[in-house]
Amino acid sequence: MKKKSRISSVAAPVVSFLLIFFIWEMACVVxxxxxxxxxxxxxxxxxxxxxxxxxWPHILVTLEVVLIGFLIAIPVGLTIATLVTSSxxxxxxMSPYITFLVTTPLISLIPLLMLMMxxxxxxxxxxxxxxxxxxxxxxxxxGFNNVPVIRKELMQSMGASPVKTFVxxxxxxxxxxxFTGLRLAAIFATTTCISVEYSAGNTGLGSQIIKYSQYLxxxxxxxxxxxxxxxxxxxxxxxxxxxxxxxxxxx
Amino acid sequence: xxxxxxxxxxxxxxxxxxxxxxxxxxxxxxxxxxxxKEFIVILGNSGCGKSTYLKxxxxxxxxxxxxxxxxxxxxxxxxxxxxxxxFGFVFQNNNLLPWRTAEGNLRIMLKIMKLKGEQWEKRIDExxxxxxxxxxxxxxxxxxxxxxxxxxxxxxxxxxxxxxLILDQPLGALDAITRKMLSYELLNIWKKTQKTIVMVTNxxxxxxxxxxxxxxxxNKPAVITHEIEVDIPVEERNTMIGxxxxxxxxxxxxxxxxxxxR
Numbered sequence: 001m002k003k004k005s006r007i008s009s010v011a012a013p014v015v016s017f018l019l020i021f022f023i024w025e026m027a028c029v030v031x032x033x034x035x036x037x038x039x040x041x042x043x044x045x046x047x048x049x050x051x052x053x054x055x056w057p058h059i060l061v062t063l064e065v066v067l068i069g070f071l072i073a074i075p076v077g078l079t080i081a082t083l084v085t086s087s088x089x090x091x092x093x094m095s096p097y098i099t100f101l102v103t104t105p106l107i108s109l110i111p112l113l114m115l116m117m118x119x120x121x122x123x124x125x126x127x128x129x130x131x132x133x134x135x136x137x138x139x140x141x142x143g144f145n146n147v148p149v150i151r152k153e154l155m156q157s158m159g160a161s162p163v164k165t166f167v168x169x170x171x172x173x174x175x176x177x178x179f180t181g182l183r184l185a186a187i188f189a190t191t192t193c194i195s196v197e198y199s200a201g202n203t204g205l206g207s208q209i210i211k212y213s214q215y216l217x218x219x220x221x222x223x224x225x226x227x228x229x230x231x232x233x234x235x236x237x238x239x240x241x242x243x244x245x246x247x248x249x250x251x
Numbered sequence: 252x253x254x255x256x257x258x259x260x261x262x263x264x265x266x267x268x269x270x271x272x273x274x275x276x277x278x279x280x281x282x283x284x285x286x287x288k289e290f291i292v293i294l295g296n297s298g299c300g301k302s303t304y305l306k307x308x309x310x311x312x313x314x315x316x317x318x319x320x321x322x323x324x325x326x327x328x329x330x331x332x333x334x335x336x337x338f339g340f341v342f343q344n345n346n347l348l349p350w351r352t353a354e355g356n357l358r359i360m361l362k363i364m365k366l367k368g369e370q371w372e373k374r375i376d377e378x379x380x381x382x383x384x385x386x387x388x389x390x391x392x393x394x395x396x397x398x399x400x401x402x403x404x405x406x407x408x409x410x411x412x413x414x415x416l417i418l419d420q421p422l423g424a425l426d427a428i429t430r431k432m433l434s435y436e437l438l439n440i441w442k443k444t445q446k447t448i449v450m451v452t453n454x455x456x457x458x459x460x461x462x463x464x465x466x467x468x469x470n471k472p473a474v475i476t477h478e479i480e481v482d483i484p485v486e487e488r489n490t491m492i493g494x495x496x497x498x499x500x501x502x503x504x505x506x507x508x509x510x511x512x513r
Contacts, residue, residue: 153311154346158363159335172350249350250393
C-alpha cells in the first residue's frame with residue numbers, strides 16, 4: 001500500500017505535467033499560433049538546450065544574487081528576531097517596521113536604490129536581502145513568541161543561562177516557524193531578483209526575458225522564464241529537504 | 252524525626268499592584284518544615300495557588316515576601332541558580348522536549364547543570380530503569396503513551412540526584428487507570444530513591460496513599476488550614492490500602508475538610 005502510494009505520488013505529477021505540455025503543444029499546432037505569440041513547449045525546451053551557452057552567464061548572475069542575498073538574509077532575519085523578541089519594549093517598538101517591510105512592494109524601492117547604489121551586484125543583493133530578511137524575521141518572531149511558557153519554566157527550573165535556553169529550547173521550539181519563513185524568503189528572493197533585473201542593468205535572467213520579448217524572440221524569453229522556475233524550485237526543495245532532516249520530531 | 256532539609260518561612264506571593272486595581276494575593280504566610288526522606292503532599296482545590304507555591308519551591312518564581320532555608324542556610328525569597336541542583340521539578344503535563352529522545356531529555360538536565368562523566372551517564376540508565384523505561388531510551392516522546400511520558404519526566408527530575416523532588420500534580424493529566432498505576436509507582440520510586448518529596452495534588456486518595464504529612468490549603472489567597480499526619484506504616488501502603496481502617500478514617504476526615512474549604 002505504502003509503495004503503491006509512493007509510486008502514484010511520483011507518477012501523478014509527471015503525468016499531469018506531460019499532459020499539460022501535450023495540450024499546449026497541440027493547441028499551438030492545431031490553431032497555427034505563431035511562435036512570437038506563444039511558442040510550442042518543444043521549441044522552448046529545444047531553445048533551453050541549444051541557446052544554453054548564451055543563457056549560462058545570466059543564469060549564473062541570477063543564481064549569485066539570489067543565493068548571496070538569501071544567505072545574508074538568514075542570519076540578519078534571525079538575529080533581529082532574537083533581539084526583538086528578547087524584550088517586550090523592543091518588540092512593541094520594532095514590529096510595525098517589520099510589517100512595513102514585508103507589506104511594502106519592494107519594486108517601489110528599486111528606482112531609489114538604483115539612484116543610491118547604481119546597477120551593480122551590490123544593489124541587487126541589497127534589494128534581495130531587504131525583501132527576504134523581513135519574511136524570515138517575521139516568521140521567526142512568531143516562532144519565538146509562541147514558545148510554550150511551560151518550556152521556559154523547565155529551563156528556569158534547571159537554572160539554564162539565557163544563551164543555553166535559546167540554543168537548547170527556544171530555537172528548536174521555533175524551528176517549524178523559522179523554516180516556513182525560510183521557504184517564503186527563498187521565493188521572495190527569486191521574485192525580487194528578477195524584478196530588479198527587469199529594471200536594472202543588462203545581466204541576469206530578468207534582463208534577458210525583457211530583451212528577448214522586445215525582439216519578439218518569445219521562445220528564448222520563455223526558456224529564460226523556465227530557468228527562473230527551475231532556480232526557484234531548487235531553492236524551495238533544498239529548504240524542504242533541510243527541514244525534513246532537521247525538524248524530524250512531532251510536537 | 253530526621254534532619255530538617257528545607258524550611259519555608261512565612262512565604263507570600265501577590266501579583267499586580269493595588270494602584271492598578273489588579274492586585275491579587277495568591278498565597279499568604281505559608282510556613283512549612285520539611286524533613287529528610289519525607290513525602291509531603293499539598294492538597295487544595297484547583298486555582299487555589301498551590302501550583303504557584305510549588306513554582307516558588309522549584310525556583311521558577313520568587314516569593315513576594317518571606318524566606319526559605321535549605322539545609323540550615325537562608326536562601327531568601329527565591330532559590331538562587333546554584334542551588335537549583337538540589338531540586339528536581341516534575342511538571343503536570345510531562346513537559347518533555349519533543350526533539351529529544353527519552354535519554355536525551357534526561358541528558359539535557361545533566362548538560363545544563365554541567366554534570367559530566369561516566370557516573371552521570373550511568374545514572375541516566377539507572378533512572379530510566381527505576382521508572383521502568385530502560386528499553387525505551389532511544390524513543391521520542393511522541394511515540395510514548397501519556398503515562399510513559401510522565402515517567403520520563405520523573406526520571407529527568409531525578410537524574411541530577413537532587414535532595415528534594417517537587418511534583419506539580421504529576422498525575423493530573425492522565426486517565427484514571429494510568430493515574431492509579433502511576434501513583435503506586437511513585438510510592439515505589441520514593442522507597443527506592445529515598446528522596447524528600449513535595450507533591451501537589453487535588454486527589455485525596457493519592458494524598459493518603461503517598462504522604463507522611465498532608466497540608467490542606469484554603470482557596471485564594473492560600474493559607475494552610477490543616478496539617479494531617481498520615482500514620483499508616485509504609486509496609487501497609489499497597490494496592491490493598493483501601494481495606495485499611497485508618498485509611499478510610501483519614502479519607503473521611505480529609506474529604507470533610509475539603510468540602511468545608513472555602
